[in-house]
Amino acid sequence: MDLMKWPIFSLLESDFVSQIRMACVFGNLGNEAIMVTKSDEVFAVGSNSAGCLGLGDLRSTLFPKKVEALCNKLVKGFAYGCGPHVIAFTDNGTVYSWGHNGYSELGIGSSNQCLSPTLILPNVFGKMTVVTEVACGTHHSLALTRDGEVYAWGQNNCGQVGSGMSTNQSAPRKVNSFIGEKRTISIACGQTSSMAVLESGEVYGWGYNGNGQLGVGNNMNQLNPGRVLNLQGVIIKRVVCGYAHAMALSDVGGLYVWGANSYGQLGTGNKSNVSAPVRVVPEIGRIVDIAATHYNHTSAAMTQNSKVFMWGQCRGQSIISPTETPFTSLHDVFACFSTPSVSWKPMEVDLDAGEKITDSLKLAFDDSSSSDLTITVSGKPIHVHKAVLKIRCQYFRSMFQDHWEEDNKSVLEMDHHSYLVYHAFLQYLYTDEVNLPPENALELLELANAYCELQLKKRCEQIIKQGITVENAALLYSTAIVYECKELEEFCFKFCLNHMTAIIQTEGFNSLEEQTVKNFIRKAATSGVFRS
CATH class of the missing domain: 1.25.40.420 (Serine Threonine Protein Phosphatase 5, Tetratricopeptide repeat)
Incomplete structure (x- = not known):
């Protein structure tokens, strides 16, 4: 994922970019951005509409300025509306808000605009409440706590706050209308709608429903959460919302969509709205991640094989079916093809100016010109370096330091595992990446267990979960x-x-x-x- 694909970052110096660990782009023209550095400093750049950069004034800036109120607060994530207003939460679960507040979307108990990040008083949520996720619609906000509770505030003309009324809510209020004591695990906001996924895999929606975006089978607004239909027997793990459509990802990688479809954003092959979930044809394979934002009508998904697909409104075109792209990140879809170009969630960045030692190690793997050891599996050679193996793997460290018979050999035969898996294992030692089809992850897990590679075991577990x-x-x-x-x-x-x-x-x-x-x-x- 390349930050330089976003126009707003084009004037940043490379040294500054190399220090960014998280960034988000928002605003009605994609003309505002906030960045968090590796040293936990927060910077902002852009037009600063309604004071949404949190700089304490309304002045725009082409170059990054420090957001003093958020520095050294361990900011973990952001969400942003169209005023714009911004919500941030920290590693310890506290919540800050700033920017546009004409509809009380900041949750500070009034509709006064805030030019600097303002702490939403802890006693609003409760002393022991820890917020783990936030979401914003155009002018309303949601927060999910560690205990699985949902709080909402802001504009409520369509019931998007879920209070059972249609008056605006100026401070966070718990959404109490969920069935039983089931925990919520995921939240999302459309323009004027809200969605939540329960631990049981059920999905609930509330707010505006003129395009069927709540998935309840009709087009009537919902002042209280209503259960999404047509998902019996389907366990949903996550939901995302576009401007007026929604997408849900099941625990077996199925994609379900509903709502507005005038730009083909549902990916169903037509432009007809749908008021209850339908499954997108599974020909593209098992899906592991989905993306959309209330700012636009673009949809994207990543498959188990790391292929990125997009559909919906893409730079003026209406793409009615998932279309494969050359991108490696869902963020690239929104940087290059959505209108406006805003990030669907904060981007986790790993950039560095110049060549890193890891890049050199990647090039050294299976390089016969520099290797001092060849490992053959099923008669196929893999060229490696004893020093790298000793540094990265306890098994090989013992082999080459404890005077095993293999220590004096320049060629080793390893036939306990397949070539594909052993090649992936050795490549992991050089790159810290696992390049292996999901169906082979079990065999790699067995190898990692035999070699006591705990981190590799964890990586295998993640791949296995997706499959x-x-x-x-x-x-x-x-x-x-x-x-x-x-x-x-x-x-x-x-x-x-x-x-x-x-x-x-x-x-x-x-x-x-x-x-x-x-x-x-x-x-x-x-x-x-x-x-x-």
């Missing part, structure tokens, strides 16, 4: 137990609970060891899955 299905969930659960991958085990267990009826009918479940099945059933019973 979980009803058919392989039981096998993955058993594998996680064998290799003591506690986080993966818990992830697979929850997936199995959500798809219990289908899981127990699979060959994978039938092949589990008897003790594993007993332990699984006992744990499932404790979780209340058999409760009548």
